[in-house]
Amino acid sequence: WPVLLSVICSPPQNYPLYIRSIPTENELKFHYTVHTSLDVVDEKISAMGKALVDQRELYLGLLYPTEDYKVYGYVTNSKVKFVMVVDSSNTALRDNEIRSMFRKLHNSYTDIMCNPFYNPGDRIHSRAFDNMVNSMMMQVC
Amino acid sequence: LLPLSESEQQRYSELFSRCCPPPEAAAGGSSVGELFRASQLPPDTLHQITEVCGAKRVGYFGPAQFYIALKLIAAAQSGFPVRIESIKNEMPLPRFMALKNDSEVRYGTPAELHGVKFQVPHATLEKNSYKRTDEGDKQEPKSPPLSPICSPPASPSTYQRIPLSYGYGKSRSGLEQQHAAPYEVRHPTHQQDRPSSGNYGAKPALASSTLNRSLSAEREQLESSTHYSDDPWRITEEQRDYYINQFRSLQPELNSFISGSVAKNFFTKSKLPIPELSHIWELSDVDCDGALTLPEFCAAFHLVVARKNGYQLPETLPETLQPEYLQAASLKPMRDCALFDSYSELLPGSQQARDFSRTEKASAEEVPDNSALLQDAKKEDKQALKVSTPLKTIPKEFQHLTVKTAAQESNVLRARPRSRSYSSTSIEDAMKKGEEPPTPPPRPQKSHSRASSLDLNKIFQQNTQAVRSGWLPPPPPALPPRPSVSQTEQVSEVELHPQMNRPPSQAEENSSAKKEVVLTQPPSKPTRRKLRTEAQGLETPELSPTINVTSSLPAVKPHLPVQKQSSKQKRAIQTAIRKNKEANAVLARLNSELQQQLKEVHKERIALETQLEQLRPVTVL
Numbered sequence: 001w002p003v004l005l006s007v008i009c010s011p012p013q014n015y016p017l018y019i020r021s022i023p024t025e026n027e028l029k030f031h032y033t034v035h036t037s038l039d040v041v042d043e044k045i046s047a048m049g050k051a052l053v054d055q056r057e058l059y060l061g062l063l064y065p066t067e068d069y070k071v072y073g074y075v076t077n078s079k080v081k082f083v084m085v086v087d088s089s090n091t092a093l094r095d096n097e098i099r100s101m102f103r104k105l106h107n108s109y110t111d112i113m114c115n116p117f118y119n120p121g122d123r124i125h126s127r128a129f130d131n132m133v134n135s136m137m138m139q140v141c
Numbered sequence: 142l143l144p145l146s147e148s149e150q151q152r153y154s155e156l157f158s159r160c161c162p163p164p165e166a167a168a169g170g171s172s173v174g175e176l177f178r179a180s181q182l183p184p185d186t187l188h189q190i191t192e193v194c195g196a197k198r199v200g201y202f203g204p205a206q207f208y209i210a211l212k213l214i215a216a217a218q219s220g221f222p223v224r225i226e227s228i229k230n231e232m233p234l235p236r237f238m239a240l241k242n243d244s245e246v247r248y249g250t251p252a253e254l255h256g257v258k259f260q261v262p263h264a265t266l267e268k269n270s271y272k273r274t275d276e277g278d279k280q281e282p283k284s285p286p287l288s289p290i291c292s293p294p295a296s297p298s299t300y301q302r303i304p305l306s307y308g309y310g311k312s313r314s315g316l317e318q319q320h321a322a323p324y325e326v327r328h329p330t331h332q333q334d335r336p337s338s339g340n341y342g343a344k345p346a347l348a349s350s351t352l353n354r355s356l357s358a359e360r361e362q363l364e365s366s367t368h369y370s371d372d373p374w375r376i377t378e379e380q381r382d383y384y385i386n387q388f389r390s391l392q393p394e395l396n397s398f399i400s401g402s403v404a405k406n407f408f409t410k411s412k413l414p415i416p417e418l419s420h421i422w423e424l425s426d427v428d429c430d431g432a433l434t435l436p437e438f439c440a441a442f443h444l445v446v447a448r449k450n451g452y453q454l455p456e457t458l459p460e461t462l463q464p465e466y467l468q469a470a471s472l473k474p475m476r477d478c479a480l481f482d483s484y485s486e487l488l489p490g491s492q493q494a495r496d497f498s499r500t501e502k503a504s505a506e507e508v509p510d511n512s513a514l515l516q517d518a519k520k521e522d523k524q525a526l527k528v529s530t531p532l533k534t535i536p537k538e539f540q541h542l543t544v545k546t547a548a549q550e551s552n553v554l555r556a557r558p559r560s561r562s563y564s565s566t567s568i569e570d571a572m573k574k575g576e577e578p579p580t581p582p583p584r585p586q587k588s589h590s591r592a593s594s595l596d597l598n599k600i601f602q603q604n605t606q607a608v609r610s611g612w613l614p615p616p617p618p619a620l621p622p623r624p625s626v627s628q629t630e631q632v633s634e635v636e637l638h639p640q641m642n643r644p645p646s647q648a649e650e651n652s653s654a655k656k657e658v659v660l661t662q663p664p665s666k667p668t669r670r671k672l673r674t675e676a677q678g679l680e681t682p683e684l685s686p687t688i689n690v691t692s693s694l695p696a697v698k699p700h701l702p703v704q705k706q707s708s709k710q711k712r713a714i715q716t717a718i719r720k721n722k723e724a725n726a727v728l729a730r731l732n733s734e735l736q737q738q739l740k741e742v743h744k745e746r747i748a749l750e751t752q753l754e755q756l757r758p759v760t761v762l
Contacts, residue, residue: 115401
């Protein structure tokens with residue numbers, strides 16, 4: 001059930017632009033998870049080489065014996081990373097759904113970019129983005 | 142100790158007398174508290190103000206304390222910190238919302254007030270407006286501050302009904318507020334008031350005459366609060382004109398749009414905090430392309446104004462601020478006429494110059510960027526005319542390609558499927574409307590740009606299916622574009638084959654590619670319909686031969702089955718030939734312009750691709 005979503009900006013800083021999780025307790029644990037998953041993401045990026053694959057998945061590399069959750073990653077053309085952590089018990093979530101969620105995220109992110117008042121690298125406060133993320137997470141839970 | 146301008150003196154004394162019934166020397170705490178709350182500042186600010194003004198120290202609100210407090214309130218409302226130094230600044234009068242007052246005061250005073258005040262504010266307004274023109278600031282239009290909390294008063298809307306007087310009566314309960322409103326207008330902190338000064342100037346005569354009417358109407362309206370008067374999100378005519386003027390100052394081309402950076406600079410001048418501006422942008426840039434078309438701009442401006450007046454920003458864009466709504470409402474009077482005038486001007490058929498100007502416009506509106514058109518297409522717009530405005534956005538979008546590529550692509554992908562049928566129906570609607578109205582200032586580009594980009598879209602996307610279906614109602618698709626007049630309109634289109642517009646020379650037309658016939662169907666249809674009303678005779682005889690010809694093979698040229706039409710045919714053919722030549726020249730020029738644009742697009746694309754390559758990670762060997 002727990003789901004965490006975060007948008008992390010491009011290197012070199014890799015700091016999060018947006019983090020949202022449901023439920024909101026244990027957030028720190030999720031933050032930590034996201035942080036560690038970034039390494040895996042970077043590794044995959046460099047491994048990919050020329051082929052710029054948009055959607056990749058992180059599986060099991062972050063599965064701890066005590067906790068079971070899956071971490072999914074997605075990278076945009078501008079090296080912005082989306083990381084999603086979902087509970088493994090949520091087996092209903094299929095790959096396609098994850099991909100579509102990332103696609104929606106990417107679209108919303110693009111819309112935010114179009115806002116001239118948004119400076120890339122700022123935290124994301126867009127209400128439209130929030131609404132979209134909320135609705136998405138509601139769907140999952 | 143405290144420099145007060147005349148207006149401030151007046152206002153403050155009124156407020157003071159309200160709060161503290163004479164002969165007492167100090168203002169009653171409760172009424173002061175009420176007044177302060179009505180200023181809508183946060184409570185801690187109010188506490189701070191109370192402290193700074195010295196009332197806490199002396200224990201009561203004497204005149205000095207009260208005046209200082211009022212000035213501090215004004216400062217706080219303008220965004221200055223609550224300090225003693227702030228009161229030295231010149232600032233607008235403090236605004237108090239939702240002050241309850243006697244209705245007599247409310248209704249009684251407007252009469253005198255406006256009679257007295259209009260001359261004064263008018264003069265000063267003009268002065269101020271010219272002073273601040275160069276700043277090009279964001280404007281606070283004439284609408285007096287609206288009370289966000291209390292329900293009915295919505296001066297912009299009431300503005301529509303009864304100019305100024307009602308608005309004042311409604312939104313400002315009490316003398317001081319009515320005073321304040323023109324004064325506020327006079328001393329806008331960050332705002333300009335050029336158009337509103339114009340409004341005021343125009344209105345005084347009206348106001349006095351309408352006052353009596355308005356006063357009674359006010360009462361009625363107070364009771365029956367229609368959605369109209371309740372809606373602070375409804376843009377009044379004056380406001381719209383004002384916004385349009387502002388738009389013009391940023392972007393002379395009304396059909397084009399303002400880029401994100403330009404809009405950002407402009408709205409930043411309003412001194413709203415960036416997150417709020419960001420939210421306003423989010424609300425108003427409906428198609429998320431990083432640019433504001435005219436209706437989007439009006440919506441954004443209106444939101445800024447509302448926010449400055451204390452309204453909370455809505456979570457979603459109110460219906461009255463939606464671009465379709467705005468365009469339908471606002472553009473109808475302007476564009477309608479222009480559009481129809483251009484169509485009616487087609488009839489004389491002698492406007493070479495106009496043709497060329499139109500084609501220039503058309504060529505300027507390249508297809509590669511459909512987002513403007515598609516933006517409109519995306520919206521469920523029943524009004525046809527809306528299409529015309531976004532078409533003009535195409536050249537601008539073109540220039541901002543680098544900024545909005547991603548958005549464009551997503552927009553294009555999203556909206557493209559819907560644009561076809563939508564735009565075709567819109568032309569039909571436009572033409573239907575074209576039958577009636579008077580002939581206003583000519584804006585030929587509108588129709589033609591739309592039509593031309595329409596056709597261009599079709600050509601590039603080969604979406605003739607939608608077109609065909611959209612156009613089925615009138616003549617069958619096989620009919621070539623008909624009357625000679627239609628060609629002048631066709632000329633502006635970005636048709637790559639000149640002949641297609643030529644009318645009764647069906648032979649020639651039929652010899653050209655069939656698809657062009659279909660493609661020109663839409664533009665020709667409106668003119669055809671219009672012509673029908675004007676020149677029935679011309680149409681009908683040509684109709685039959687056309688039908689006959691097209692029923693047979695298109696390639697069959699001179700063998701017209703109907704012999705008695707042949708002489709007419711000949712004449713028509715000759716006319717057609719002449720016009721074909723003209724069209725050829727125009728189209729050749731159009732072609733060259735388009736080639737030029739294509740080159741530019743290629744250049745930009747190459748630039749983008751190199752950028753992309755640079756951004757890609759270095760490949761690990």
